[in-house]
Amino acid sequence: xLKQTLAAAGVVLALTxxxxxxxxxxxxxxxxxxxxxxxxxxxxxxxxxxxxRAVNLDPSYAAAWNNLGIAYEHExxxxxxxxxxxxxxxLEPDNAMIQQNYDLFREINDRANQSDR
Amino acid sequence: xxxxxxxxxxxxLAVTVAACxxxxxxxxxxxxxxxxxxxxxxxxxxxxxxxGGSDEVDVNLETARLLRSQLRNNSQLQVVDADVxxxxxxxxxxAPKPAEPARAPTAAPGDPAEAESAITSEEELEEYEHIFAxxxxxxxxxxxxxxxxxxxxxxxxxxxxxxxxVTQEREVYDSFGRRQVVPVRTYRDRKGYVLSPKFIFIxxxxxxxxxxxxxxxxxxxxxxxxxxxxxxxxxxxxxxxxSFLGALSTQSIKGTRIxxx
Numbered sequence: 105x106l107k108q109t110l111a112a113a114g115v116v117l118a119l120t121x122x123x124x125x126x127x128x129x130x131x132x133x134x135x136x137x138x139x140x141x142x143x144x145x146x147x148x149x150x151x152x153x154x155x156x157r158a159v160n161l162d163p164s165y166a167a168a169w170n171n172l173g174i175a176y177e178h179e180x181x182x183x184x185x186x187x188x189x190x191x192x193x194x195l196e197p198d199n200a201m202i203q204q205n206y207d208l209f210r211e212i213n214d215r216a217n218q219s220d221r
Numbered sequence: 222x223x224x225x226x227x228x229x230x231x232x233x234l235a236v237t238v239a240a241c242x243x244x245x246x247x248x249x250x251x252x253x254x255x256x257x258x259x260x261x262x263x264x265x266x267x268x269x270x271x272x273g274g275s276d277e278v279d280v281n282l283e284t285a286r287l288l289r290s291q292l293r294n295n296s297q298l299q300v301v302d303a304d305v306x307x308x309x310x311x312x313x314x315x316a317p318k319p320a321e322p323a324r325a326p327t328a329a330p331g332d333p334a335e336a337e338s339a340i341t342s343e344e345e346l347e348e349y350e351h352i353f354a355x356x357x358x359x360x361x362x363x364x365x366x367x368x369x370x371x372x373x374x375x376x377x378x379x380x381x382x383x384x385x386x387v388t389q390e391r392e393v394y395d396s397f398g399r400r401q402v403v404p405v406r407t408y409r410d411r412k413g414y415v416l417s418p419k420f421i422f423i424x425x426x427x428x429x430x431x432x433x434x435x436x437x438x439x440x441x442x443x444x445x446x447x448x449x450x451x452x453x454x455x456x457x458x459x460x461x462x463x464s465f466l467g468a469l470s471t472q473s474i475k476g477t478r479i480x481x482x
Contacts, residue, residue: 133482140245140480167481174478180252201244201479212251212474 264369269306273340274379363425
């Protein structure tokens, strides 16, 4: 009986987990897309809010972290931008676009740090 | 269709279009905080500079005018309009006797150009820098103008000559008469100017130095080219202006980034 219950629970877990994950990704993706649309209209604070929601929904979503890094950078929040870009690169180390964004950000961040000295 | 509905429809369309591609290039403006916290100052006084080098340009006057105009357009501070100080002459007067530079007494009082024309090297400029440590002098000046942020410093601007290899394009024709343009490295004598300013920011209330910024820029032209000193001066100042302004006001850097889906 116990074996049967455990087996059933395993089946339920196996069936529900990927679905819950894909559900989270789908919700996060909707937030990301909405964020992109508003960012393209210059509404960066709204975009930032959307991408923050996206990474909360799905913390493994590299694109959302990348976009969040851009939004933070645009708002002058350099420490948060660095964290977001680095998180995106941790998730997708071979993504050349994220790397390019990060490199450009670092160039500016270095200038800002020179200013602080 | 009413305006709000149109906005919603257009946003909806944008989201739909966005769903078709995976990345988007967007323009961003990254704000850079000022290097100096100038929030407690309401005014800025570009007092004047100790200058040396070429006498083709009145560097003290031109720099004060240029910085004032840039600060008027690019900072929140109110720019004080005051006579530009003949700082080299004042420094020569303040110099303690044993350390007084040999050239200083040759300067006729009230004629800064003569005092400054005597300074022919950057090392000689340093002999006058004691004036920046004279807290009482800057404090008195600050009191006169309601405790502004004071901008001063030294500027060396001089003619400069240097030979070196340059890459030029040369037309060549092969045995079939076909034209080709090839890069050729040749040695050329070049002349131009070097600009080496040291900007000093002083608290007009305490007379203390807040910050110092050094720059060095040079420009070289073909030896046959005759470029006026004043236009070279402005070209060199133009290069370092963003950095100077970045000390006092928020600058934004325009760029592009790639949004991902």
